[in-house]
Amino acid sequence: MTAAATILIIDDxxxxxxxxxxxxxxxxxxxLVVDGARAGLALIEAGExxxxxxxxxxxxxxxxxLVRSVKRRxxxxxVIAMSGGGQIAARDLLDMIGQLGADHVLQKPVRRSDLLAAVEAQLLKRRPA
Incomplete structure (x- = not known):
């Protein structure tokens, strides 16, 4: 079931x-890949x-x-959030976003194995028992 899941990637x-x-x-x-939060929210609103x-x-x-909007609606x-940091240390930023509602956080650069493990874990949580 999860192998056919539709996953929205939002990254500029x-x-x-x-x-x-x-x-x-x-x-x-x-x-599906979009380059901003507005386009991502529109796709979430429009489809599965x-x-x-x-x-x-x-x-x-x-x-x-974006995470707050998705979790509210x-x-x-x-939601898996990822960041490479910027002015705020990446780990501090990811800890903060996890507290704000992200289901999982990944630090950039994201390794393929970490990405797939996080995706599978989150999709398994959605699966009906």
Missing amino acids: NADLGMVLRAHLQGAGYRP IDLVITDILMPEVDGIE WPDLP
């Missing part, structure tokens, strides 16, 4: 989005998304606000 770095898409496609998922992977530091609407939709 197009190259990273394509790498994540390739990793997820190779594992049998259906990844099984899991969201989002960057935290993005222009316009950042990942913190779709509390059962798993």
Whole structure:
């Protein structure tokens, strides 16, 4: 069941989005890639998304606000947040976003094995017993 899951990747770095898409496609998922929170929220609103992977530091609407919006409107939709940091240490930023509602956090650069393990774990939580 999880092998056909639709996973939304939200990241303003197009190259990273394509790498994540390739990793997820190779594992049998259906990844969609958008470059910002507004486009991501529109896709969630419009269709069946099984899991969201989002960057935290993005222009316009950042990942913190995105996670809060998703969890407020779709509390059962798993969200994996990722960041490489910036002015705030990446681990501190990821700890903060985890406290704000992200179901899992990943530090960039994201290893393929860590990405797939996090995705599978979050999708398993959604599976009916």
